[in-house]
Amino acid sequence: MMDSPIFGRLTFDDIAPLAVFRNFSLNELVASGAGWLEVFAAVGVVAALTYFRLWGPLWREWLTSQDHKKIGIMYMVLGFVMMARGVAEGVIMRGHLATALDGGILAPEHFAELFSTHGTIMIFFVAMPFITGFMNFLIPLQIGSRDMAFPLMNQISLGMTAAGAMLLLVSLVVGQFETGGWAAYPPFTGAAFQPGVGPDYWIWAIVVSGFGSMLSGINFAVTIYKMRAPGMTYMRMPVFCWTALCTAILLAFAMPPLTVAALMQALDRYLDFHFFTNDLGGNMMNYANLFWMFGHPEVYILILPAYGIYSELTATYSAKTLYGYTSLVLATMCIAVMSFTVWVHHFFTMGNSATVNVAFGIATMLIAIPTGVKMYVWLATLYRGRIRMTVPMIYLGGFMVLFVLGGLSGIILANPTINYQVHNTQFIVAHFHNVILPGVVFATLAGIHMWFPKAFGYRLEEGPARLSAILWIVGFSATFLPLYVVGLLGYPRRSASYTDPVFEPYMIFTALGSLLILAAFATFAWVFWVSWRNRAALAVPLGDPWDGRTLEWATPAPVPEYNFAVIPVIGTREPFAVEKASGRPYVRPDEYEDIRLPAPSGVGFVLCVCAGVFGFAMTWWIWWLAAISLVAIPTVLVVRSFFPDRMVTIPADEVRRDTEAWLRAIDAASGVDRGEELTSANRGFARTDLKEAA
Amino acid sequence: MTDAATNLHPGLNLGPSHGEAHEEAEVVTFGFWVFLMSDLVTFGLFFATFATMWGSTAGGPGPDEIVNLGSIAGQTTLLLASTLTFGFASIAMKYHDAPGRIAMWLGVTALLGAGFVALEVKDFIHMAEIGAVPQRSGYLSAFWSLVGLHGLHVSMGIVFVGVMVLQIYLLGMTSRVKSRLLRLALYWHFLDIVWVGIMSGVFLAGAL
Ligand code: HEM
Ligand SMILES: [Cu+2]
Numbered sequence: 001m002m003d004s005p006i007f008g009r010l011t012f013d014d015i016a017p018l019a020v021f022r023n024f025s026l027n028e029l030v031a032s033g034a035g036w037l038e039v040f041a042a043v044g045v046v047a048a049l050t051y052f053r054l055w056g057p058l059w060r061e062w063l064t065s066q067d068h069k070k071i072g073i074m075y076m077v078l079g080f081v082m083m084a085r086g087v088a089e090g091v092i093m094r095g096h097l098a099t100a101l102d103g104g105i106l107a108p109e110h111f112a113e114l115f116s117t118h119g120t121i122m123i124f125f126v127a128m129p130f131i132t133g134f135m136n137f138l139i140p141l142q143i144g145s146r147d148m149a150f151p152l153m154n155q156i157s158l159g160m161t162a163a164g165a166m167l168l169l170v171s172l173v174v175g176q177f178e179t180g181g182w183a184a185y186p187p188f189t190g191a192a193f194q195p196g197v198g199p200d201y202w203i204w205a206i207v208v209s210g211f212g213s214m215l216s217g218i219n220f221a222v223t224i225y226k227m228r229a230p231g232m233t234y235m236r237m238p239v240f241c242w243t244a245l246c247t248a249i250l251l252a253f254a255m256p257p258l259t260v261a262a263l264m265q266a267l268d269r270y271l272d273f274h275f276f277t278n279d280l281g282g283n284m285m286n287y288a289n290l291f292w293m294f295g296h297p298e299v300y301i302l303i304l305p306a307y308g309i310y311s312e313l314t315a316t317y318s319a320k321t322l323y324g325y326t327s328l329v330l331a332t333m334c335i336a337v338m339s340f341t342v343w344v345h346h347f348f349t350m351g352n353s354a355t356v357n358v359a360f361g362i363a364t365m366l367i368a369i370p371t372g373v374k375m376y377v378w379l380a381t382l383y384r385g386r387i388r389m390t391v392p393m394i395y396l397g398g399f400m401v402l403f404v405l406g407g408l409s410g411i412i413l414a415n416p417t418i419n420y421q422v423h424n425t426q427f428i429v430a431h432f433h434n435v436i437l438p439g440v441v442f443a444t445l446a447g448i449h450m451w452f453p454k455a456f457g458y459r460l461e462e463g464p465a466r467l468s469a470i471l472w473i474v475g476f477s478a479t480f481l482p483l484y485v486v487g488l489l490g491y492p493r494r495s496a497s498y499t500d501p502v503f504e505p506y507m508i509f510t511a512l513g514s515l516l517i518l519a520a521f522a523t524f525a526w527v528f529w530v531s532w533r534n535r536a537a538l539a540v541p542l543g544d545p546w547d548g549r550t551l552e553w554a555t556p557a558p559v560p561e562y563n564f565a566v567i568p569v570i571g572t573r574e575p576f577a578v579e580k581a582s583g584r585p586y587v588r589p590d591e592y593e594d595i596r597l598p599a600p601s602g603v604g605f606v607l608c609v610c611a612g613v614f615g616f617a618m619t620w621w622i623w624w625l626a627a628i629s630l631v632a633i634p635t636v637l638v639v640r641s642f643f644p645d646r647m648v649t650i651p652a653d654e655v656r657r658d659t660e661a662w663l664r665a666i667d668a669a670s671g672v673d674r675g676e677e678l679t680s681a682n683r684g685f686a687r688t689d690l691k692e693a694a
Numbered sequence: 695m696t697d698a699a700t701n702l703h704p705g706l707n708l709g710p711s712h713g714e715a716h717e718e719a720e721v722v723t724f725g726f727w728v729f730l731m732s733d734l735v736t737f738g739l740f741f742a743t744f745a746t747m748w749g750s751t752a753g754g755p756g757p758d759e760i761v762n763l764g765s766i767a768g769q770t771t772l773l774l775a776s777t778l779t780f781g782f783a784s785i786a787m788k789y790h791d792a793p794g795r796i797a798m799w800l801g802v803t804a805l806l807g808a809g810f811v812a813l814e815v816k817d818f819i820h821m822a823e824i825g826a827v828p829q830r831s832g833y834l835s836a837f838w839s840l841v842g843l844h845g846l847h848v849s850m851g852i853v854f855v856g857v858m859v860l861q862i863y864l865l866g867m868t869s870r871v872k873s874r875l876l877r878l879a880l881y882w883h884f885l886d887i888v889w890v891g892i893m894s895g896v897f898l899a900g901a902l
Contacts, residue, residue, distance in 0.1 A: 149721050149725060150722075150725060214732055217732075218725055218728045218729055218732065219725075221728055222721060222724055222725040222728060225724065226720065226721045226724060227721070252728055252729075252731070252732045253731070253732060253735050255732075256732055256733075256735040256736040256739065257735070257739055259736070260736055260739045260740065260743075264743070264839070267828075267835065267839060268835075271828070271829070272829045273828050273829065273835035273838075273839070274750075274752075274828075274829070274830075274831060274832045274834075274835045275743070275747075275832065275835050275836070277832075279752075280752040280754075280830070280831050280832060281747065281750030281751060281752040281831040281832030281833055282750075282832045282835075283746065283747065283750065283832060286743050286746055286747075290739060290743070293739075638857055641857070641861070641874075642860075642861065642864065642865065644870075
């Protein structure tokens with residue numbers, strides 16, 4: 001094959017949306033149609049930004065911002081954009097499987113591409129941005145800090161994640177993705193079996209975004225270690241910060257195995273090395289070990305912050321101090337440590353000795369103990385609490401029931417002998433969706449409902465949000481619980497068609513279930529829309545709509561960019577709740593100081609573009625472009641290091657004026673009772689019924 | 695002053711105390727330590743992969759054909775000496791605050807580092823000549839990437855040393871420049887420790 005020196009191996013024929021004109025079939029129509037849809041969506045966004053003259057504000061207030069809250073929100077937006085594609089792919093796959101008795105509407109190759117992009121997107125570009133977004137938004141607010149330890153690095157991390165996501169989006173339109181699943185196991189994804197661009201898209205999306213996640217981990221860990229407000233000892237930190245700290249450590253130490261695995265795969269593919277090839281001493285088992293040394297901790301990277309969110313909302317919406325704070329903290333640490341000791345359970349059947357399998361099986365089962373501790377802690381917190389069945393509590397209810405089920409199926413899988421029966425069947429698909437959806441996705445949606453007012457200053461409409469929550473729970477159950485049965489009946493995972501008619505009714509049923517999930521997702525989008533339209537009535541400028549307990553609720557909504565007018569001094573575990581219970585919340589600062597914050601910077605965005613271009617150029621063998629973009633990255637950083645960090649100063653007078661105005665509004669307001677918190681009487685000033693606090 | 699007040703972060707402190715700069719250095723230095731530990735995981739994984747591929751020579755050249763202990767002794771000497779000279783640069787910064795002296799020791803460090811890289815490249819060229827290329831076997835792939843990864847780190851370190859010498863002259867000995875030199879020192883010593891691992895686990899073990 002001759003490659004052009006300018007375009008590498010990229011040719012006109014690689015533009016996927018045009019394929020349908022060359023070769024018409026239903027399969028091509030779906031593939032090209034998706035490509036067209038994405039192109040139209042991109043054009044639509046550009047047109048809308050231009051029409052509403054939003055480019056300037058977008059650049060000045062968002063893309064160049066170093067504010068941890070805005071970066072957190074941008075992570076969430078990225079997650080939602082990618083989730084739209086991920087959910088659509090899930091539904092298309094289920095639609096295909098409903099027709100897949102002896103065939104189906106899609107070509108097997110196309111189905112394989114779908115589960116590969118779907119899995120990659122959902123894990124790396126939906127779940128990861130969601131939890132990173134929450135950690136960004138909440139950590140500094142909860143520990144009483146003005147920002148992250150490294151605001152610019154934070155921006156760069158976001159840029160890297162976004163660059164990886166862009167590569168996945170581009171792969172739908174230019175070329176194709178790999179077909180080896182989200183774990184991209186060689187040698188199947190090696191040059192011998194998949195010489196095309198698919199695995200290369202995966203490699204560079206993973207390397208670029210994985211590097212960003214590692215940097216985020218360092219940033220979060222240092223922020224929590226070094227930036228806590230005076231008096232906030234470790235055992236006074238909110239539980240979410242504890243889970244975030246453990247997650248941060250996992251990120252810093254579990255992302256390197258992924259990056260290493262992907263880079264070694266790149267060496268195999270690009271330079272003909274023999275790490276994982278079938279010949280010349282390559283050994284695929286090294287890949288399995290490396291990948292799952294990342295992969296298992298990864299599931300705890302996702303679930304620990306979710307546990308943190310559930311902990312916070314359990315206490316808040318039952319108006320009780322979290323029962324067993326210490327055991328929750330210990331359980332979190334145990335899980336974080338143990339998560340590094342179980343990775344082999346992902347390949348019990350690949351020929352380990354029985355001793356190895358038994359050791360890893362037992363290690364896996366042990367994780368259920370600290371997880372069980374958590375479940376009991378939440379239940380004990382709810383017990384005799386003044387529970388309000390608001391949207392987050394609906395998600396919590398769904399989580400508690402469904403997650404226990406998912407956890408139990410995990411214990412079943414941890415038994416190597418049973419694992420031999422069900423591995424690579426739909427039982428696995430049921431299991432991991434069962435823990436990820438009620439665990440991570442429900443926590444995200446519940447957390448958005450809880451903290452959205454903090455970020456934007458108005459609540460989300462309760463009615464449609466409840467509908468969405470119920471649709472998520474029912475939709476999840478209908479889509480995935482039957483797959484346990486299908487799996488036990490022996491239907492393999494990642495299989496594009498089947499011959500046994502016994503599967504058909506299940507497949508049709510779960511396809512219908514997936515439509516409910518689609519409806520739930522659409523309803524959630526609609527919630528944003530109606531809430532935005534109704535934002536005046538839903539506004540909660542005083543900042544504490546749910547009678548919150550931790551520090552972030554003691555600020556106005558939306559939070560000013562400096563977070564706290566004066567850095568608080570912490571004397572107890574739930575400072576705001578204690579102040580409220582003792583009748584003296586909203587302490588007036590004695591004096592105000594000028595506040596210095598990092599000025600906007602384009603560095604993160606520039607690096608995002610460089611990294612994205614580098615990934616694309618490497619994928620298509622456009623060597624000159626790859627070299628330029630690769631060299632550009634350190635050059636930008638080095639050049640910048642010669643200039644002082646630019647700062648903006650917010651004068652003390654301005655801080656005083658805003659804070660005093662806010663405090664006067666609070667004095668003038670009469671608190672809203674818990675019974676009325678869903679009415680427009682709720683302006684964010686709670687008439688507390690917290691009697692006890694830690 | 696108590697120990698906690700003088701030693702805010704693990705590593706060489708810049709001086710008894712200088713307020714805000716001290717606090718800032720504490721955060722960035724701690725962050726850099728976490729980064730180094732993360733990097734250590736990366737090296738550990740390349741080591742582990744190398745260990746599992748020890749016998750995967752697929753009939754190609756094995757350890758006994760590619761290890762040149764004479765050259766390794768030279769490389770080790772150069773690298774260990776460079777860590778010593780970087781130590782002199784740090785001491786010059788801490789006790790004398792003399793840009794010329796610091797830059798001189800940094801220059802010597804970079805030269806020694808460059809000598810190390812040159813010897814390493816020479817070994818690699820020789821290996822290529824006898825057909826011990828990374829494409830030949832899993833063992834050689836692992837060998838080249840582990841040793842090469844370290845060499846790449848050292849080369850980047852040399853570039854950083856150059857950048858820092860420029861900053862010493864262009865920006866002066868500001869607290870930011872000092873704190874960067876401090877972190878560069880950590881990086882340089884860290885690579886030394888990794889090299890000791892490579893020297894023992896790859897070369898000495900290979901010569902046995
Ligand atoms: C929203 C509704 C969803 C639907 C309808 C759906 C559907 C599917 C289907 C049909 C498969 C392929 C199963 C097979 O190949 O046998 C799959 C795989 C997968 N899904 Fe989902 N899914 C959904 C949500 C999620 C979420 C939220 C996540 C994670 C955050 C996720 C992660 C994965 C992963 C990791 C795979 C494995 C891909 C692979 O085999 O490599 N999914 N999903
Ligand atoms: Cu696992």
